[in-house]
Amino acid sequence: MSIRQQVALAAGVSEATVSHVVNKSKYVSPELEARVLAAIKKYDYHPSTIARSMVTKRSNHVAMLVNDLKNPRYAAIAEAMQKTAANYGYIVSIIDFNSFEMDNNQVMDLISRNIDGIFVATYTDDLKPALDKAMSSGIKVISAVKEFGIVLNTDYVPSLDEMMKDLKGLGHERVAYISGYSIKESQHSKFEAFKSAVRKYGMEEDTALIVDGKPPYRADFRAGYDGAKELLERKARMTAIFAVNDLAAIGVLAALREEGLHVPEDISIVGCDNIDMAEFMDPPLSTLDVPKEKMGEAAMKMLLKLMKKEPCEDVWIPSEYIRRKSVSLVKREGV
Amino acid sequence: MSIRQQVALAAGVSEATVSHVVNKSKYVSPELEARVLAAIKKYDYHPSTIARSMVTKRSNHVAMLVNDLKNPRYAAIAEAMQKTAANYGYIVSIIDFNSFEMDNNQVMDLISRNIDGIFVATYTDDLKPALDKAMSSGIKVISAVKEFGIVLNTDYVPSLDEMMKDLKGLGHERVAYISGYSIKESQHSKFEAFKSAVRKYGMEEDTALIVDGKPPYRADFRAGYDGAKELLERKARMTAIFAVNDLAAIGVLAALREEGLHVPEDISIVGCDNIDMAEFMDPPLSTLDVPKEKMGEAAMKMLLKLMKKEPCEDVWIPSEYIRRKSVSLVKREGV
DNA sequence: GTGAAAGCGCTAACAA
């Protein structure tokens, strides 16, 4: 006899009633409810999520797709998403597809598992087929790009505007951009915001200042390090560098140090994300603060909305420029 | 008619045969197999993992419990674990229980989901009840401490020995220890290895050199920063500091900088984990290299063994001391 | 070598 039956028996009710009190799916008289609850406790009964999923077609299971969990930006977002999810009885599986030769199998596996929703925190074209399939299977998707589902992303326009205004005010005219990722594929919005700001404040536009990513596209310490070296080699004559994320910015710091350049005396640096370590760097790193907790929470809430078939609109969460010591007045010509 | 039935029909076989070819669970003649495979492809049929779990009682789903995913050490381990898991058709859910008021609900949820195994990458006493329950439900567990299941952890004895030998050779006698976490609760093995090494090389033993964690136990930049300040305040007169992880070590670097102390001229620093950023620090951080990929892979493989009911022994993966510029000859008295 | 049928633990009509 299954535990479930024992519980029903002990409470003197049917299995269906047990189900109803567990799910509060129907009114059950207080006495019965109490008896059932007692029996559940006594037998330490925990309903099988799997069996439930089988009939309801919902798994209370969502996924977050990332391509670089080692970047604390994503860990922070994931943390917040899990926390929110837990409040609603959901579990979120973080899938770091960086580690796989991403042949979409992972996503197919998620589909087989009746996953309810996916938050695509970092997008790559490789994901397209699997995501198409997911959406057509009725899985809700929130993503950083408009190709798929509803968009949830950071709005870099305000922060990049503030940053550029600040740099302009400090005498900077040539600001370099190090991408790491492929600008075309996944960094549209950030790069566009950067370009508009450059134009708005009348700074110099020069392709020599732009370092696009190269395959395998990564935006980590190494990318920043290599990017900075490349700019130096090109003699791009920048007085400031904006790196696509803090990791890359830290790599830039290391490269410049190696070349005997001082930050911010010789060159100013701005990163992006405001990960915890940014302020512990030497010098403390200026950055664009991405509200990581808000992002994670929003991702889950949007998914929840979609799953309830409620209307859900694109969300762009604004980021904010934070000036720290890595930025200062221009004191010499660009390097 | 379900897709499954359509497939069976199209292939001119029974549903059972479809199952057998999908799972290779019985010999099926080549012709039939080919027909079935073709039909599966044609209808793009993907078996429901959930329905399968329901009958097999195995979910091909394991979890990794961490308390600080923002520490890239764990992200790296998780990455490797997922990669290995994917090869065997398993999915691993990373549960960052730091973000929850950990009332064990998360773990209970995992149990309800028929999870097959759990890798407890960081242990806290809070987890005890849930893990007990998990084990008695037949869930396999691998953990960093011997209280639960089979142990998988890093062996810090060799690296700490090398480190201490190196420091001794450089003239260090007073080496401080900053824990962040609670030494008693989760840092036994590392701290014991540290103490033995101190003794072995005849360095000074002094409780003033030990900074234990305080609730809420964290081992991050802040912990290192605060720990260093505390040591300075205590006038512990150390010439070197070993921080429980690289994050904390970076915090130490920042605190010392603030106090006008130079590394390594005034004091030597060693971290632990060898996370990617360590070598990009200023100065590049000496550390104990933890084989994170190996750990992640081992965790999954051990779980796999246990699930197959094969014998599985405790595993201690040795770490290795890496000297970088943050360590040098003692040039002045301890601070 | 292949298929028929029972049943995994649960929910949701529908009956009572």
Place this chain on the structure above:
DNA sequence: TTGTTAGCGCTTTCAC
């Protein structure tokens, strides 16, 4: 208000 029952999609004896 509560109970009966029919599946959810799959695997797995057990006959054939």
